[in-house]
Amino acid sequence: GDSVTQMEGPVTLSEEAFLTINCTYTATGYPSLFWYVQYPGEGLQLLLKATKADDKGSNKGFEATYRKETTSFHLEKGSVQVSDSAVYFCALSPGGYNKLIFGAGTRLAVHP
Amino acid sequence: DTGVSQNPRHKITKRGQNVTFRCDPISEHNRLYWYRQTLGQGPEFLTYFQNEAQLEKSRLLSDRFSAERPKGSFSTLEIQRTEQGDSAMYLCASSTSGGARESRATDTQYFGPGTRLTVL
Numbered sequence: 001g002d003s004v005t006q007m008e009g010p011v012t013l014s015e016e017a018f019l020t021i022n023c024t025y026t027a028t029g030y031p032s033l034f035w036y037v038q039y040p041g042e043g044l045q046l047l048l049k050a051t052k053a054d055d056k057g058s059n060k061g062f063e064a065t066y067r068k069e070t071t072s073f074h075l076e077k078g079s080v081q082v083s084d085s086a087v088y089f090c091a092l093s094p095g096g097y098n099k100l101i102f103g104a105g106t107r108l109a110v111h112p
Numbered sequence: 113d114t115g116v117s118q119n120p121r122h123k124i125t126k127r128g129q130n131v132t133f134r135c136d137p138i139s140e141h142n143r144l145y146w147y148r149q150t151l152g153q154g155p156e157f158l159t160y161f162q163n164e165a166q167l168e169k170s171r172l173l174s175d176r177f178s179a180e181r182p183k184g185s186f187s188t189l190e191i192q193r194t195e196q197g198d199s200a201m202y203l204c205a206s207s208t209s210g211g212a213r214e215s216r217a218t219d220t221q222y223f224g225p226g227t228r229l230t231v232l
Contacts, residue, residue, distance in 0.1 A: 004154075036223075043116075044155070044203070044223040089154050098143065098207060099168065100221060102154030 002027040006090045006103035013110050019077040021106045023064075023090035026071065031092040033057075033066050033073040034100065038087045047075075047088070080110045114138060116224035118204050124230045125194055132190045133227045137206030144187050145221060146179055147203040148172065155203055161187060162209060194231045201226040 007022040025031065035047040035057070048057030053068035062077045073090060090103040117136045125131050137144045142163050147155035158177070159169045163184040173179075176194075181187040191198055205221040 043225040044205075046220050046222075049220070091154070098209065098219065098221070099145065099157045099160060100147075100155070100205075101157065104152065104154050 002031065002092060002094050002101050004090050004092055004101055004103035006088075006106050009087075009105070009107035011106060011108045013080055013108070015082055015110055015112050016079045017110075019075070019080045019084075019108070021075040021088055021090075021108070023073045023075065023103060024071050025073065025090075025092050027092055027094060029094060031094050033064070034091040034093070035062070035064055035073070035075050036089040036091060036102075038089065038105075040086070044089070080108070082110045082112055084108060085110045116204055116206050116222050118202075118224040118227050120227060121225060122228050122230075124232065126232050127196060128193055130190065130192045131194060131229065132188050133202055133204075133229075134186060134188050135204030135206075135224060136186045137204070138222055139185075141206035141208050141222075142184065143207045143209050143219070144181055145205040145207075146187070146189050147205065149201040149203055149226070150199075158189075191229075194229075196231045199229055199231045201228050 003026045005024050032051040034049045036044045037047045048059040050057040050066035056065045064073050064075045087105045087107050089105045091100045119134045145160040146158040149155040158173050159179050161181040176192045179189045203226045204224045207219040207221045
């Protein structure tokens with residue numbers, strides 16, 4: 001069945017470092033892809049999304065490109081801040097359906 | 113605040129008891145979803161409604177679980193005869209939906225804060 005695999009955490013970075021969180025997926029058809037973020041004590045929030053191959057989603061300095069050839073949707077940010085510390089979830093929505101299938105999440109800790 | 117709300121935020125119960133959670137979606141959203149999240153894992157899909165119709169149920173939703181959305185607005189999730197393995201965060205989300213042609217555009221799901229269930 002459809003699934004999402006993302007890199008295990010925690011990822012620990014210093015402020016202003018470059019961030020990459022890897023995400024690969026398995027799906028039939030043409031899924032839409034998402035990154036959600038969960039800040040401490042808060043609910044899940046959509047960070048960015050891409051609905052077709054080669055689309056780039058971006059928000060708050062984060063970017064991810066839908067790569068169909070490598071079935072990947074890696075999250076990147078050029079310069080992280082302490083306030084980016086959170087758990088990041090990669091997810092897909094199978095073609096034609098809106099339910100979300102999530103990866104296990106990657107915890108990011110950014111230190112000053 | 114016009115976001116998705118869930119009540120209660122925390123529930124502690126003894127094994128074998130029944131529990132019910134409520135979700136109030138964003139008012140104009142016609143789709144409502146339930147997910148379950150255990151520690152260290154991503155949310156797992158349980159079921160979803162379009163208006164009052166329950167359109168899909170996961171195999172995770174055993175016969176002890178029942179969800180309703182009687183008037184197409186708020187929804188309840190009931191767990192009967194709770195087991196320790198039911199301990200988890202139960203998340204609700206809502207979204208709008210277009211017609212079948214727009215389904216691949218995938219409307220954004222907005223999540224509530226969740227109800228944390230602890231079964232002793």
